[in-house]
Amino acid sequence: MTTTATIVDEVEKPRPKVHRALLAQIRPTGQSPWHLTHAHSHPPLRPDQVLIKTSYVALNPFDWQGVAFKYGIGEGAKVMGRDGAGKIVGVGEDVKNFKLGDRVWFCANSSASHTGAFQEYSVHFAAEVGHTPDHLSDQEAATLGTGLITAGVALFRTLGIPLEALKGDGRTAREKNAAWMLIWGGAGITGVYLIQLARLLGYRIICSASPVNHEYIRSLGADVVLDRWSDSNELLKQIREVSKDDVRIAVDNVGSTTATLCQEVLRGSRTWREQANFETHNDDTAPGRLVPLAGSPKVAIDETDAVRKVDSLRISFSTTFYGHPDFSRALLERFDDLLKKKKLSPARSQLVPGGLYGIEKGLDDLRHGRVQGGFKLVARLADTPTEINITGKRERAADEGEGEAEHVSDKRVREDQGEASANPIKRVKKSISGKQVESPVESGKHSVIKV
Incomplete structure (x- = not known):
């Protein structure tokens, strides 16, 4: 069921009919499974859901594992990605805890349609979205997602520690x-x-x-x-x-x-x-x-x-968090309170260049251990290029100003000078007018976390 929800943009301009998204699908050997499109359709909205315009997304091992081992993807294109932050631009008629313009963070249900983080607009159940406090930037908030929710599910459902033991003060x-x-x-x-x-x-x-x-x-x-x-x-x-x-x-x-x-x-x-x-x-x-x-x-x-x-003990999101609003809402309310009172701090982050286009490179670095431990890779969607020319040079997006002044308290995340950054690697994959030219085949055994 869908509803005619209130939909606005931050400057009261009509939203475009399509938007940018990074799609994944099973492709023939030698072709990259990733494809950046500028013509993805907007998702529908149910009465108990919100529409989020995402400004930052974060990368997870699950994102490359799902593609590498064909878990959760098929021959049809699908938006992947779990973690993101942005603002509410659409509210279902039954939603009471969010309003238009609220800044939020989320851990997307990768099995649900139109929910994946690697797109400009995505739909989420309101009970599965957290509020971003004023003192956190969207880049910082994007690091919360999977890590914080996994910690919460592990402690308060898998281990059975009472949620009430997590004091709000x-x-x-x-x-x-x-x-x-x-x-x-x-x-x-x-x-x-x-x-x-x-x-x-x-x-x-x-x-x-x-x-x-x-x-x-x-x-x-x-x-x-x-x-x-x-x-x-x-x-x-x-x-x-x-x-x-x-x-x-x-x-x-x-x-x-x-x-x-x-x-x-x-x-x-x-x-x-x-x-x-x-x-x-x-x-x-x-x-x-x-x-x-x-x-x-x-x-x-x-x-x-x-x-x-x-x-x-095995951990599971599908039997505890997704589709279980009583627990997810209670958990997020505790997290909202702790974040607001600065009792919880976001993880450190490193910005991936190229926005959505840079995610494939970032996931490759993550897969092969080229990311400093304790740092979350984050991509700013405003950095997504409009097109890639024949030399592979990235053209700036027409809306590159987005995200630079997204909130009065938005600040640049400080880099820890004592930590090493991920090493740059030579790319052999180029997307030229949507065509993949060359892609090496990787192999190896890796653990897949099915949550």
Whole structure:
């Protein structure tokens, strides 16, 4: 069902009949699956939905994984992308929590039509959209999306922590002997938000990260930060010593190998306790809980040495967030409040040149590890070129001024001078009048997060 919703533009001018979008589809071998169009149709709007004009989008591993492994795409063209920020330009008649002109951020439901982030206009259920506070720019808000929602679903649905425990005033009333939470891959975008939320919930936090990100991770609230590249046995020893072998919750953001290491931590060790002359508590039989976000544990545990069993819990957006307005609305209201009160900070970002056109290059960098950990790649849609000429030179968009003065508080995100930027690579793919000339075929095994 559709409705005649209120539709306006920020300068009260009629919207164009079509808009720009980056499409993905299964193409013949040797052709790029990505295609930038300037003639995508506008999406319809239901009574419980809002229409968003997007100014910035952020890139996720899921975006390249879905294309590389043909998950969620077919021979028909589809708009991909999950994370974005912009403003409300259309409101369904049943929507009460948004009005025209509101600045917002979102984590798009990639399985729904007309929802993908990689387009100028997209439709979303109002219960799945967050408000952008005045002190955040759209570039910063675009980093929230998947990372923050994944952290929220993992904590408050998968692990079952009551959402009411996340105090709206951001209190960090941690007890001296507060429970430990292990977050593997703390500099990953989801890890950045997990650390902040776990701190607000009152947990003591152990994190792993590359040394270059240790100071940043500590600033977010981590109590113990370990070098993720250290020997695994040494890491196990350090975690057991600092926690007295009492870590009951772990979230892994890296892969099956590190998920296995988290599982080892959660199970406890009778041998370590005997050597450390450490007394086993009566409640040690309660299962540890692991949320593996990037790959399940692969190595069988030596049950004879384990203190407790470990439950490996699967995360799902489709059964918790998308299509579940009671939870999604409550979660986003808590996040809105924490963001407004500056109790949550956005992840760091790096701007991808070329707007929508630059996303393919950005995803390739993301896939092959050419992006500094702890940074989110973000593209500004106003930088999208109108066309690519025969030399591959990018022409400026006619509306390149858009986004430069999008909000009085909009500011340039500061770059951390101590972090390395992604290395430029030579491109062998050019889009000339819509025709793909050359495209190498990549191969390799990667974990796909199906949420």
